[in-house]
Amino acid sequence: MSMSEQQTLKQQVTLLELVDRVLNKGVVVSGDITLSVAGVDLVYVGLRVLLSSVATLEEPRERISAAGAAP
Amino acid sequence: MIAPTATLPRKGLGWYLYGVAAADEASARLGAGLAAGAAQEVELVAEGPLVGVASRVSLEEFDEQALPDRLSDATWLEQKIRTHEHVLERVLEHASVVPCRFGTVYRGEVELRRFLSERGEALEAALDRVRGKVEVGVKAFVDRDRFAAGRARQNDDIRQLEAQASTAEGGRAYLERRRLEQLVASELERFRGEATDRIHTRLMSAAEDGLVLPLQAPELSGRAEEMVFNGAYLVTADRVGFEEALGSLARDIRDDGIDLELTGPWPAYNFVPEELGAG
Numbered sequence: 366m367s368m369s370e371q372q373t374l375k376q377q378v379t380l381l382e383l384v385d386r387v388l389n390k391g392v393v394v395s396g397d398i399t400l401s402v403a404g405v406d407l408v409y410v411g412l413r414v415l416l417s418s419v420a421t422l423e424e425p426r427e428r429i430s431a432a433g434a435a436p
Numbered sequence: 437m438i439a440p441t442a443t444l445p446r447k448g449l450g451w452y453l454y455g456v457a458a459a460d461e462a463s464a465r466l467g468a469g470l471a472a473g474a475a476q477e478v479e480l481v482a483e484g485p486l487v488g489v490a491s492r493v494s495l496e497e498f499d500e501q502a503l504p505d506r507l508s509d510a511t512w513l514e515q516k517i518r519t520h521e522h523v524l525e526r527v528l529e530h531a532s533v534v535p536c537r538f539g540t541v542y543r544g545e546v547e548l549r550r551f552l553s554e555r556g557e558a559l560e561a562a563l564d565r566v567r568g569k570v571e572v573g574v575k576a577f578v579d580r581d582r583f584a585a586g587r588a589r590q591n592d593d594i595r596q597l598e599a600q601a602s603t604a605e606g607g608r609a610y611l612e613r614r615r616l617e618q619l620v621a622s623e624l625e626r627f628r629g630e631a632t633d634r635i636h637t638r639l640m641s642a643a644e645d646g647l648v649l650p651l652q653a654p655e656l657s658g659r660a661e662e663m664v665f666n667g668a669y670l671v672t673a674d675r676v677g678f679e680e681a682l683g684s685l686a687r688d689i690r691d692d693g694i695d696l697e698l699t700g701p702w703p704a705y706n707f708v709p710e711e712l713g714a715g
Contacts, residue, residue, distance in 0.1 A: 380514065381656055382573060382699050387517045390705035391455075391537040392562070392712050394551060400450065400498050400541040407538060410507045411517070412656070 384411045451481070451542040452493040454523045454535070455703065456552065456559050458567075461531035462487045478523055481545065483552035486559055489527055490548060498541045524703040532567045534559060535703040555712050562708050569644055569670050570701035574682065575657070576635055576665035578627070582693030584620045589691075594619055627692070631665045635685065635696075642681035643669040647706050664694065668706040675701065 388407040459482050481488040496502060506512050520538055527533045542548040552559070588594045597619060601612035632648055640646045646669040657663050671678040679698075686696045 379699075380517075381652075381658065383517055383521050386535075386702060386705040387520050387538045389537075390708075391535040391703075392540075392708050393537050393710055394453070394540050394712055399547070400495065400500060400503075400539075400543070407507075411513060 381412075448495050449492045450495040450498065451488070451490045451545060451548045452498070453540045453542060453548060453551075454478070454489045454491070454520055455527065455533040456536070456563070457487050457489060457527055457531045457533045458560075458563055459485050459487045462489070462527065462533075481548055481552070483549045484556055486552050486556060486563075488548055488552055489523060489533065490542075491523075493541060495541070495543065498539060503539075521703075528570065528701065528703050532563055532569070533703050534562045534566065534708050535705050558709065558712055562712075566670065566704040566707055568673050569704065569707075570673050570675070571704045571706055572669050572671055572675065572678065572698060572700035572702065574635070574639060574665070574667045574669065575652075575663055575697045575699075576631060576689075577657070577659055577661035577695050577697065578624065578664050579661050579693040579695065580620070580624070583624060583627070584616075584693075586692045587620060587623050591619075591623065594623070628664050634689070635665045636667055638685050639667065639669055639678070639681060642678045643671050645670040645707055649706075661695070670704055670707045673701070 388411045457480075462480055463482065478489060478491050481490050497506065517538060524533055524535050542551065584594070588598055594616065597612060597616040601609060601616050604612050636646065636648055646667055649666040649668055651663045651666050654660060654662065669678065682696060682698060689696075
């Protein structure tokens, strides 16, 4: 793997981490005072668009329920 | 710096809210020089003890009708996501922050202020929870060859099979190798089941809070090795104790073929309330 390929890979990983957090987590403010993006599966849309070179998007193999979970 | 959006008609502007911080922390330490990116000015909208970290944005840009098209524009989306994170990271250097989800846009300053005041109590509680702390991500990946070698040291059956497979010939060698692969696979399956306990429990002891997150497929993780654990932790901002615990865990499981990957520090995306309605 060339240096530039490694660089691209690393950037993509960072972007994925970002997408997962920025689109999928954080406080959601719902109500009529905001423009609503509710109903849009942001993380799915984001991953599909940003990682469009990826042929398949699998669901995670297993969803482990959170231990000591957030509220 | 003058935001390009400032040239648009005033009524076409809304407020994009990145996150919420405490006024005493944010105003004193952040000052006015918080630049979002090349083209966007970030402002602190103070309301009582809280400040909203926000930028004026074109309402058309985030309009419900226009958004689906915008979202399919990879360049636009990536730039907005990076700006969102960049602003919050700048804030995080100086103050604790409750991060908002992407695309939180208020129609006007009145609406933004109303949210900050009406939800003030819940926002302050959320801030208290993350005060002086940051989020880090920990992923564990398994290298199959090293895993098999590590298991062979502990498991007589695997060691025997390896020896047989290496001396056998033809069809027999194939069968021995298949049996070996199956045995390693079942050991790996067992390890996956225990990974949460082995990794999460130990990291939790050095963290304020933590979450086990869904695993990512190799196409998404960007690594050829299989992911066996994915977690997020809320840790003290200096991260010293947590990184010590992580280092000692990494040494303990390295011989099993497990590598740990640390990301962050992040704003505490995973440790804030998911929903704060506008009431």
